[in-house]
Amino acid sequence: MMVDVGWAYELAGELLRESLPRRWAHTQGVAGCARRLAPLLREKAGLLEAAAVLHDIGYAPNLVATGFHPLDGARYLRNVHGADERVVRLVANHSFALLEAKERGLHDELAGDFPLLGDPPLVDALVHCDMTTTPDGGRTTSQERVGEILSRYGEDSVVGRFIRRAAPSIHGSVDRVRAAAAEAGIEL
Incomplete structure (x- = not known):
């Protein structure tokens, strides 16, 4: 099944461009990284790019329900747009969101949905x-x-506690992707 990447850009832009321009800039950078990884992911490249451009839509002010952006964004994609389940699950669980969900008392809700x-x-x-x-x-x-996130939110905040716990897993993911890209001759 093909994922409509153009639709994902249009939706994310509508939700973030004006209300959260810095978040929109981050989102575009994440999507650009996904495009660079396309040769590595081949037939899943569109899926990654769509998830990358949609991963932070839960920050959009009109979507905030729980205050936890992966959950809010994924519910919106599923309930309002009937988006591809793989994209929705990637948005819901991006960057070890289950660890942050645990800090927020939303682990079972996120994992169950x-x-x-x-x-x-x-x-x-x-x-x-x-x-x-x-x-x-x-x-x-x-x-x-990780250091930037800690400095922005503070070490004792919910996000700070989460990012400290998630850091080894985050670095492991990044290292695995870099190694696979290097092996495939893809410059990141």
């Missing part, structure tokens, strides 16, 4: 794209990105 997608290379690719892109859409390392 949106089980993890059983495609580790695809999941790793989305983590890589999100966690090597700055809030302004530039490129960075996962170490710098």
Whole structure:
């Protein structure tokens, strides 16, 4: 099944471009990273790019329901748009969202509504794209990105506690993608 990447860009742009321009810049950077990984993911490239451009739509002010953007965004995609289930599950679980959901008391809700997608290379690719892109859409390392998140939210915040717990897994995903890309001759 093909995923409509153009639709994903249109929807994400409508939701983020004006209300959250910095988040939109980040989203575009994440999507650009997904495009660079297309040769590695071949037939799943469109799926990754659609998930990349939609991963943060749950921050859009008119979508906030629980205050947890992966859950809010995934529910909107599923309930309002009937989006491809794989895209919805990637959005719901991007960048180890289950660990943050646990911090927020939403683990069972997220895991029950949106089980993890059983495609580790695809999941790793989305983590890589999100966690090597700055809030302004530039490129960075996962170490710098984790540090930036900690400095923005504070170590004792919900996000700070989550990102500290998730950091080893985040770095592992990024390392696996970089190794696969290098083996395939893809420059990141």
